[in-house]
Amino acid sequence: MKKLLLIIIALVSVIAGCKIDEAGIPTQTSNSLLVGTWFIKSTTSVDPVYGASTVTSYTALDYYKFNSDFTINESSSQPDTVINSHYSYTNDVSGQKIVIGGAYSGSFTTYTVNKLTTDSLIMATTIVITSYGTTTTTSYIPLTYKFAHQ
Amino acid sequence: MVVCLVASTARAQVGYDYAQYDVGFATGINKVYGDAETFTQTQSIHFNLNYNVSPFINYVLELQLGQLKGGDSLKTLSGRQFTNDFTSVMFRGQVQLGELVDYSQNPMLNAFKNLYLSTGVGFVVNHLTQANRYSILMPGYYTPGSNNSNEILIPARIGYEFKIYNKFNEPSFKVDIGYQYNFILGDDLDGYTVGNKNDAYSQITIGVKFALGGITSYRKLITY
Numbered sequence: 115m116k117k118l119l120l121i122i123i124a125l126v127s128v129i130a131g132c133k134i135d136e137a138g139i140p141t142q143t144s145n146s147l148l149v150g151t152w153f154i155k156s157t158t159s160v161d162p163v164y165g166a167s168t169v170t171s172y173t174a175l176d177y178y179k180f181n182s183d184f185t186i187n188e189s190s191s192q193p194d195t196v197i198n199s200h201y202s203y204t205n206d207v208s209g210q211k212i213v214i215g216g217a218y219s220g221s222f223t224t225y226t227v228n229k230l231t232t233d234s235l236i237m238a239t240t241i242v243i244t245s246y247g248t249t250t251t252t253s254y255i256p257l258t259y260k261f262a263h264q
Numbered sequence: 265m266v267v268c269l270v271a272s273t274a275r276a277q278v279g280y281d282y283a284q285y286d287v288g289f290a291t292g293i294n295k296v297y298g299d300a301e302t303f304t305q306t307q308s309i310h311f312n313l314n315y316n317v318s319p320f321i322n323y324v325l326e327l328q329l330g331q332l333k334g335g336d337s338l339k340t341l342s343g344r345q346f347t348n349d350f351t352s353v354m355f356r357g358q359v360q361l362g363e364l365v366d367y368s369q370n371p372m373l374n375a376f377k378n379l380y381l382s383t384g385v386g387f388v389v390n391h392l393t394q395a396n397r398y399s400i401l402m403p404g405y406y407t408p409g410s411n412n413s414n415e416i417l418i419p420a421r422i423g424y425e426f427k428i429y430n431k432f433n434e435p436s437f438k439v440d441i442g443y444q445y446n447f448i449l450g451d452d453l454d455g456y457t458v459g460n461k462n463d464a465y466s467q468i469t470i471g472v473k474f475a476l477g478g479i480t481s482y483r484k485l486i487t488y
Binding site for chain 1: 297298299300301337341342343396397398399400401402403404405407451456458459460461463
């Protein structure tokens, strides 16, 4: 009887100790330098056919606002819209990266951070453009954003 | 005279006889302990065949069908949310307290004689009909895993089997209430392979069993 009770207690203890696998739960990395409103000052794209071009005609409505709760407000002047989504930030041996989410799960854009200081943010991504015709061609166009707080 | 002999023999077995074979079904409330960050309770149905070595030692072959769910793609950082239309088959050995103690002299032991522990081995067939792998709150975060898999499981069960006796004092109908924890020897029950622990699912079940036949006698009086 005592042995059975011990077995029951052991069984209940083992079962009560079971829970979700917390080792597999991701954690967010933050960088206080990133938090705030970053106005787009210029974008530079490098087309494999037409070469590099830089756009600087951005207004006060063109900005990325990184919030401390890992939400982001992406504002655009043309069209005049604000898209609210989430971002994640990582900094490891491969460098600093920012991933900004799209409208649905699995839709996101990854940016490589080339510079992040108190007053300057430079990050780059690659745009993929697929042209459909007699043959389907895919172009990879590097795009670099330069931001400032003012 | 023959009639008197038969009647005498029958009277001698009253309270000692039991059926060696039972068939039963049950329903369970399930919860997955895996890689998703929130729990969702789901239902399952179970069918079982029982071979009773004695009224208190049972071998159970069980088929379980149901859904397992968990996670929340909108509110959790990992974004994991899954639905598993699972099928599992398991074989369990079950020992009730009545086999180990003399319950004839002790009302407390008599009350607890149907309390049992059970374990065995089985396998679960996982068919994920939903598995959100990309996080929304943490863009770019992806959890890999399999949508279809088979895994071995080790059930551990504690329960109580209410025995309902017929007019011959044989336990012909049983109500079985139990808590079962199924240790999965793998990490794909929820469709996510991540972390360092295997998955598991727990069940609170209630079911009934009906005696099929194979009447034989036990060494002790079953009922008091």
